[in-house]
Amino acid sequence: LSPLGELQIAVRKREFIVHYQPIVELRTGNCIGAEALVRWKRPNGSLVRPDLFIPLAEESGLITAITDQVIALVVFDLNRLLVADRSIHIAINLSATDVSTARVLPVIEKALQHTGIEPQQIWLEATERGFVDINSARSTVVRARELGHAVVIDDFGTGYSSLSYLEGLPLDALKIDKSFIDTISTNSATSSVTPHIIGMAKTLKLKIVAEGVETQAQADYLVEHDVEYGQGWLFARPMPAAEFIAYCRQAK
Ligand code: G
Ligand code: G
Ligand code: G
Ligand code: MN
Numbered sequence: 632l633s634p635l636g637e638l639q640i641a642v643r644k645r646e647f648i649v650h651y652q653p654i655v656e657l658r659t660g661n662c663i664g665a666e667a668l669v670r671w672k673r674p675n676g677s678l679v680r681p682d683l684f685i686p687l688a689e690e691s692g693l694i695t696a697i698t699d700q701v702i703a704l705v706v707f708d709l710n711r712l713l714v715a716d717r718s719i720h721i722a723i724n725l726s727a728t729d730v731s732t733a734r735v736l737p738v739i740e741k742a743l744q745h746t747g748i749e750p751q752q753i754w755l756e757a758t759e760r761g762f763v764d765i766n767s768a769r770s771t772v773v774r775a776r777e778l779g780h781a782v783v784i785d786d787f788g789t790g791y792s793s794l795s796y797l798e799g800l801p802l803d804a805l806k807i808d809k810s811f812i813d814t815i816s817t818n819s820a821t822s823s824v825t826p827h828i829i830g831m832a833k834t835l836k837l838k839i840v841a842e843g844v845e846t847q848a849q850a851d852y853l854v855e856h857d858v859e860y861g862q863g864w865l866f867a868r869p870m871p872a873a874e875f876i877a878y879c880r881q882a883k
């Protein structure tokens with residue numbers, strides 16, 4: 632069976648699960664939510680990381696079915712937590728196709744019906760690649776925000792976007808790519824770029840989430856530079872829903 636054939640079967644059999652990586656307020660350590668990260672659970676029990684199948688899913692168009700399954704899983708896994716605690720937000724990753732067509736928005740609306748989860752508790756995250764087709768991206772972002780979702784640009788600093796381009800989109804937050812966080816308190820050539828990336832985010836008046844925070848020195852630097860939120864090993868790894876629910880109750 633080809634890799635595509637295997638992935639088609641996985642979609643049909645719904646062999647996906649979601650892990651949740653906490654996002655914390657850097658100053659206090661409070662958990663404000665999580666990013667939903669899909670894994671493919673093979674029949675033998677092994678977990679396949681998304682970077683190994685998302686590209687094929689995007690090429691083949693299977694990604695829309697996987698996105699829909701992730702949305703359903705988030706609602707199934709976290710319904711009670713999200714209703715019990717309105718301060719928790721879950722960021723769902725959208726692919727470029729999801730952003731350009733907006734078909735995902737009614738899927739989310741329908742998934743939230745009869746749950747008590749507020750649309751404000753669902754953030755939509757897409758990489759800069761998702762915004763290349765600017766006109767369709769703009770209408771999806773505008774509609775998502777009318778529905779109450781926050782829209783977050785992922786992997787900021789690594790892609791194509793210029794400031795003027797991002798100024799034209801009504802975004803809520805951006806995530807500074809891990810590669811910039813890695814250089815904090817090192818002497819590498821790119822370490823001088825990181826404060827400029829933070830400065831750009833502030834110019835856009837967006838909330839900032841730092842990705843891949845691994846050390847206390849990085850967290851301290853980010854607090855000093857008024858970066859509000861962080862995600863990374865220092866706080867927690869991606870974890871199954873039950874563990875995330877326990878983590879949230881204790882990290883408050
Ligand atoms: O968890 P891990 O580091 O393996 O995730 C790698 C990347 O896979 C993430 O940074 C993210 O961009 C992508 N990814 C994870 N979950 C999803 C998902 O549900 N949909 C899409 N489109 N991408 C995802
Ligand atoms: O959507 P995105 O590609 O940004 O997803 C984040 C990915 O980065 C996840 O797959 C997660 O496993 C990984 N990750 C999260 N925190 C850290 C970290 O602190 N260090 C490293 N090396 N990887 C991380
Ligand atoms: O350590 P463990 O084998 O449980 O990690 C499983 C996967 O989780 C790793 O392959 C890695 O991609 C991902 N991951 C999650 N958080 C991090 C992180 O902070 N750093 C790194 N390097 N990988 C992470
Ligand atoms: Mn992401």
Ligand code: NA
Nearest residue numbers: 785786806842
């Ligand atoms: Na990212």
